[in-house]
Amino acid sequence: MPSHGPGDFHTARAAGSPVGSGDAVRRYRVQVEKGIALPAPEAAVEIETILAHPRGWTADGRTSFQLVASGPADFDVKIATPGTVDRICGAAGLRTRGEVNCTVGRSVVVNLKRWVLGSEQFDGPVTEYRALIVNHEVGHRLGRPHLTCGRKGGPAPAMMQQIKGLHGCRANAWPYAANGTYITGPAVP
Template structure:
């Protein structure tokens, strides 16, 4: 009986030590929260298949489908810049519809072809295109932008040489407190990133209540300006002071 009781006591002490050792204590004596699982290492394009509350995917396949066909040449004069449009697979977005939306923005008389400075045309052949406009999920756009040293945190769009990368979340949701319809933000984000491809830098809001220059970083806030999506206004190139 004594041996059995002694074994029982020893077994209980072993279990108690094991439990205490398994529970990390904070300095105040409360159990420390479990650290979140680190999960896998850096993911390849499209590896994260989580879905945002709005229903669009956070990550897609990481590969793209290019729009077929060509658009008419737009613009009266100037050098011709050919662009290609591509949509990430797995986004649920219609490739021809996105291409048509981009074409409409770049063909607008308030756009980058105003003033006879340049002409644009959409093409399907990557070898012919001067740059490609991508519609990519937040995760894929973040990884693509990071290849050029840009940190978007999966939130903003970006431009790298020859690549205009539109974040799917911004294309579908715009940004909080933008104060204009979604179509205005879409025109802005295309014109802003394409503007970088055309050599334009960032500009500042010229004053409270005035239209925001298209090269202002409107995604981060309007700074007192009102949303405006175009590089030309009332027949003139509209710009703010250059941001160093």
């Protein structure tokens, strides 16, 4: 897995139907940094599946998403090497230290290291951790702030920075519980 890349991206040539029942559909593109061994169409399918999940952001009844390959988009999901993530996020004053992801401007920036390796704090499969990354960063695009553990032994909110520790919660990738309840906790000051 490369630690640095050229900073140029392939846009996935993949498009889907809108998911969710919200009136305003948020259109997004998936872009993968050139020179990494991750096919953009494969990443797009995985991200589309995450955003369409019944426990994802569409569970609020107001949010809808649509994967697009071209034309106007509300945001881009970029998967990039740690060095490129540091550059993009650092330009907005965020310190990612080659380790974490960020949301800046119209970009959700996913660190390839986390996409591939997950996090030691998250005891589930790496595919679930990928869902957490996407849900957390897209949550910021939706205006959601950072939260912390709401109840010891309960699921961690998707808006919790779980990579920094679970503080008594259980690892969780999804914003909503199976019964449709938003998983929340105290706001981070």
